[in-house]
Amino acid sequence: MSNLSTNMTTTDVGTTTTDVGMTTTDVGTTTTDVGTTTTDVSITTTDVGMTTTDVSMTTIDANIINPAKESAKSKKSRIEPMANLTSSYMKQFLFIDLSNGQIERVPVPELLYDDYIGGKGFGARILYDRLAPGIDALGSDNLLMFMTGPLTGTIAPAMRGCVVTKSPLTGIFLDSYFGGSFSPEIKYAGYDGIIITGRAEKPSWIWIDNEIVEIRSATGLWGMDSLKTNHAIKEELGDDTVKIATIGQAGENGVLFSLICCEYNRQAGRGGAGAVMGSKNLKAVAVRGTRSVKISDYQAFEKAHQKALVELEKSAEVEALRIAGTASAVEYANETGLLPNRNYKNGTFAKASDLADTGQRKHLWLGASACMGCPIRCSKMGAVRLGKYKGIVTDIVEYESAALMGSNLDISDVRAVAHLVKLCDLFGMDSMSTGGVIGFAMEACENGLLKNYSIPESVDLSFGSVKGAEYIIRSIANQDNKLGKLLAKGVKKAAQALGGNAEDFAMHTKGLETPGWGPRGASGMGLAYMTTDRGGCHQRGFPISYEVAGVPWKGKILDPLSPCDKADMVASLQNYSAGTDTLVKCDFGSFGISAATYAEMVSAATGRKISPEIITETGERIWNLVRLFNLREGIDSSKDTLPPRFVREALPDGPASGHSITEKDMLYMKQEYYRVRGWSKDGIPLHDTLKRLRIRHEQNNENESGAA
Ligand code: SF4
Incomplete structure (x- = not known):
C-alpha cells in the first residue's frame, strides 16, 4: 500500500536496557517482592508531523498511572501472593501520548492488581485517578484504554477484550467489551493494557509489534470503512495474522455512538468509544505479539480449566447459545412481552420468529464461529443467498440487533436487518443505539417533528421502512445532512434539540439508548x-x-x-x-462457569489467591x-x-x-x-461504605461522597 507509506520518516531511537524496578509493595502486613525484570525497550516511532516527539525510554514514569494508595486492608479480602511469582500478568502497560509521540512502558502498580484485578477494575481506577473532572470526552485529555484481564491469552474459555474511557454519548464512565482475538494479542505483545491519550496532529494508526511501537500515518486510510481499513493495514504490513482494532467513518465524523471494530466482526459497541478514538485522529491499532502468557501453577490451572469446561457442558443456557446463539432470545422476549416494537410502544411483534433463529437459519446461517478458543461458539457466519441483499456476508444477527433494528422498527425481513446491521458495522456505529435512534426518528416523523429536516420525498421514514432506516444510517455516518447531524448526537440530545414532546419518547437512561428488553x-x-x-x-x-x-x-x-x-x-x-x-x-x-472456578483459574494463573x-x-x-x-x-x-x-x-x-x-x-x-x-x-456512597471497601478518593470529593 504505497499510499500509506508516503511522508514517513522512521526514527530509530535505539535499544535501551531498563530495569523496571525492584518494587517493594506494602500491602498491609505483607511485603511483596515483585521481582526484577530486564526489558528490551527498543521503540521506533514514525514522524507524522508532530511538533515534538519524545521517545526517550531511559526513565519510566510509574506516576503516569498514579497508583491508588489505598488505606490499610482487612485480612478478609487481601489477595495473598503465592510463593511462585510467575504470573499470567504481563506487569506493564503501554502508554502512548499521541499529542507529542511519547511512548512509554509503565510498570503496573501492585496495588492495582491487589484491589482491581484487571480489565474494568484497572480502567475504572486509572480513569478516576487520571481524568480531571468535566473534561471533554472528545478532547485530547480523555484516555482510551484497551485493558486485558488475568485470564486473557490463556486457555480459559470465553474471554473477551475491554475498552474503558469517558463516554462522549453519556458524559460518564464507559466500559465496552469485544470478542475475537485482539485482546489476547495485547498480552502476547507483552502488555496488560494499552493507554492512549492526546490527539495526533494528522490521521494516524499505531503499530505494536511486541516491544516495537510505531505511530504511522493513516492519511490513506481516513474515510475507509472498518473492513477495508483492516484489509489495508494487513496488506501494508504484509501479514494476515496481525490483530486490528479500527474505527469506520462514523468514528472519524464524531458520531457519539460509534464503535471500535476489533477484527472483522467483533465490536466494542456501546457508548461511543469509536468517537473517542476518532477524536484522537487515531484510525486503528494493530498488534502482533509473540510472547507467551505464563501460568503460575499449571497443574492447578489445568484442573480448574477442565472444571470450567465441564460446567459449560452442563449448562442448558450455554447449550442453547451453542445451537442458536442469542437469536433464540427473540421468541422468548416476544412470549414474555419484553420485545420492543415501534419504539417500545409495544412488547410483542407478530413476526418475531422471522427474526429469531428460525428465520436466521433459513435465510442466513452457514456455520458456527467463535471468539479465540471459545468452546461455546455462540456466533454464526452466513450470507444472504437470495433477494435484494444477496451476497452480503454476515455474522449472526444478535438478539439486540434483531430487537432494535428489527422488531423495534417493525421490520421483519431478517435479510434486510442483516443488511442494516452490516452497514452499521462497516461505518462503525453501535447497532443497538442506531436502532434506538432510528426508532426515535420514525416516531418523531410520525409526530411531525422532522418537517424542517429536508427529508427527500422518495424516503419513507415511517415504521417498517427499510429504505428509511438505511437513509438514516447513511445520513448519520456521513454527516452530510441536517437529520444526520441531529441524530449523530444520540436520542437524548436529539430529543432536547427537537423540542416539542420529543423527550416523552426518547428511550434512554443517562444518554445511553435503551437495550432490547422492555x-x-x-x-x-x-x-x-x-x-x-x-x-x-x-x-x-x-x-x-x-x-x-x-x-x-x-x-x-x-x-x-x-x-x-x-x-x-x-x-x-x-x-x-x-x-x-x-x-x-x-x-x-x-x-456456566461458577465463581469458584473463575477464582481457581485466576489464582492458578496469577499466583495470587483469590x-x-x-x-x-x-x-x-x-x-x-x-x-x-x-x-x-x-x-x-x-x-x-x-x-x-x-x-x-x-x-x-x-x-x-x-x-x-x-x-x-x-x-x-x-x-x-x-x-x-x-x-x-x-445516591451518594457513604463514608462507611467507602471505608469498608477501602476506596481512596480525592480530598476535594470527601464531602460530596459523604466521607468525613
Ligand atoms: S464465541 Fe460467543 S460465548 Fe464465546 S466468547 Fe465469543 S461471544 Fe462469548
Missing part, C-alpha cells in the same frame, strides 16, 4: 437500567433471568411486576458482573468507585430514572399488559437500592 414486564430490569454505571444497560446484571424465567433469588420466587425484593438482587448481580468484568470474561461463559468473595467485593469496590466518578461528572439521583414511556404508558400487550413502572415504584426501588448499597438518600 422493562415493564420485569421491574428489576427497570431498576438495573436506572442504576447501571454506564447508563441504561442490560449487561451489568440481567434480573430477567430471575424475575421472568422463574429462577428463585435467594430461595424466593419473585413477582416480576412488583417493585419489592429487587434492590438486593440488582445490586448483587451488578457487583458480580463488575467483579467478573475484571477478568474480562464473556457474559455467556458465566452462564476467592469468589474477593471477586464480588472487588466488583462492589469498582461499582462504588465508578459511582464517585459519575457523580464527579455531574450525575445525581434524578438521573437514576427510566424513559417516560415505561413510567407513564402501560404496556398494551403480552403477559404484563396494563403494567408500567410507576413513579412510586421507581422511587421505592431506588431508595431500597441506595440503602442496600450503603449510599445516602441522594
Whole structure:
C-alpha cells in the first residue's frame, strides 16, 4: 500500500536496557517482592508531523498511572501472593501520548492488581485517578484504554477484550467489551493494557509489534470503512495474522455512538468509544505479539480449566447459545412481552420468529464461529443467498440487533436487518443505539417533528421502512445532512434539540439508548437500567433471568411486576458482573462457569489467591468507585430514572399488559437500592461504605461522597 507509506520518516531511537524496578509493595502486613525484570525497550516511532516527539525510554514514569494508595486492608479480602511469582500478568502497560509521540512502558502498580484485578477494575481506577473532572470526552485529555484481564491469552474459555474511557454519548464512565482475538494479542505483545491519550496532529494508526511501537500515518486510510481499513493495514504490513482494532467513518465524523471494530466482526459497541478514538485522529491499532502468557501453577490451572469446561457442558443456557446463539432470545422476549416494537410502544411483534433463529437459519446461517478458543461458539457466519441483499456476508444477527433494528422498527425481513446491521458495522456505529435512534426518528416523523429536516420525498421514514432506516444510517455516518447531524448526537440530545414532546419518547437512561428488553414486564430490569454505571444497560446484571424465567433469588420466587425484593438482587448481580468484568470474561461463559472456578483459574494463573468473595467485593469496590466518578461528572439521583414511556404508558400487550413502572415504584426501588448499597438518600456512597471497601478518593470529593 504505497499510499500509506508516503511522508514517513522512521526514527530509530535505539535499544535501551531498563530495569523496571525492584518494587517493594506494602500491602498491609505483607511485603511483596515483585521481582526484577530486564526489558528490551527498543521503540521506533514514525514522524507524522508532530511538533515534538519524545521517545526517550531511559526513565519510566510509574506516576503516569498514579497508583491508588489505598488505606490499610482487612485480612478478609487481601489477595495473598503465592510463593511462585510467575504470573499470567504481563506487569506493564503501554502508554502512548499521541499529542507529542511519547511512548512509554509503565510498570503496573501492585496495588492495582491487589484491589482491581484487571480489565474494568484497572480502567475504572486509572480513569478516576487520571481524568480531571468535566473534561471533554472528545478532547485530547480523555484516555482510551484497551485493558486485558488475568485470564486473557490463556486457555480459559470465553474471554473477551475491554475498552474503558469517558463516554462522549453519556458524559460518564464507559466500559465496552469485544470478542475475537485482539485482546489476547495485547498480552502476547507483552502488555496488560494499552493507554492512549492526546490527539495526533494528522490521521494516524499505531503499530505494536511486541516491544516495537510505531505511530504511522493513516492519511490513506481516513474515510475507509472498518473492513477495508483492516484489509489495508494487513496488506501494508504484509501479514494476515496481525490483530486490528479500527474505527469506520462514523468514528472519524464524531458520531457519539460509534464503535471500535476489533477484527472483522467483533465490536466494542456501546457508548461511543469509536468517537473517542476518532477524536484522537487515531484510525486503528494493530498488534502482533509473540510472547507467551505464563501460568503460575499449571497443574492447578489445568484442573480448574477442565472444571470450567465441564460446567459449560452442563449448562442448558450455554447449550442453547451453542445451537442458536442469542437469536433464540427473540421468541422468548416476544412470549414474555419484553420485545420492543415501534419504539417500545409495544412488547410483542407478530413476526418475531422471522427474526429469531428460525428465520436466521433459513435465510442466513452457514456455520458456527467463535471468539479465540471459545468452546461455546455462540456466533454464526452466513450470507444472504437470495433477494435484494444477496451476497452480503454476515455474522449472526444478535438478539439486540434483531430487537432494535428489527422488531423495534417493525421490520421483519431478517435479510434486510442483516443488511442494516452490516452497514452499521462497516461505518462503525453501535447497532443497538442506531436502532434506538432510528426508532426515535420514525416516531418523531410520525409526530411531525422532522418537517424542517429536508427529508427527500422518495424516503419513507415511517415504521417498517427499510429504505428509511438505511437513509438514516447513511445520513448519520456521513454527516452530510441536517437529520444526520441531529441524530449523530444520540436520542437524548436529539430529543432536547427537537423540542416539542420529543423527550416523552426518547428511550434512554443517562444518554445511553435503551437495550432490547422492555422493562415493564420485569421491574428489576427497570431498576438495573436506572442504576447501571454506564447508563441504561442490560449487561451489568440481567434480573430477567430471575424475575421472568422463574429462577428463585435467594430461595424466593419473585413477582416480576412488583417493585419489592429487587434492590438486593440488582445490586448483587451488578457487583458480580463488575467483579467478573475484571477478568474480562464473556457474559455467556458465566452462564456456566461458577465463581469458584473463575477464582481457581485466576489464582492458578496469577499466583495470587483469590476467592469468589474477593471477586464480588472487588466488583462492589469498582461499582462504588465508578459511582464517585459519575457523580464527579455531574450525575445525581434524578438521573437514576427510566424513559417516560415505561413510567407513564402501560404496556398494551403480552403477559404484563396494563403494567408500567410507576413513579412510586421507581422511587421505592431506588431508595431500597441506595440503602442496600450503603449510599445516602441522594445516591451518594457513604463514608462507611467507602471505608469498608477501602476506596481512596480525592480530598476535594470527601464531602460530596459523604466521607468525613
Ligand atoms: S460465548 Fe460467543 S461471544 Fe462469548 S466468547 Fe464465546 S464465541 Fe465469543
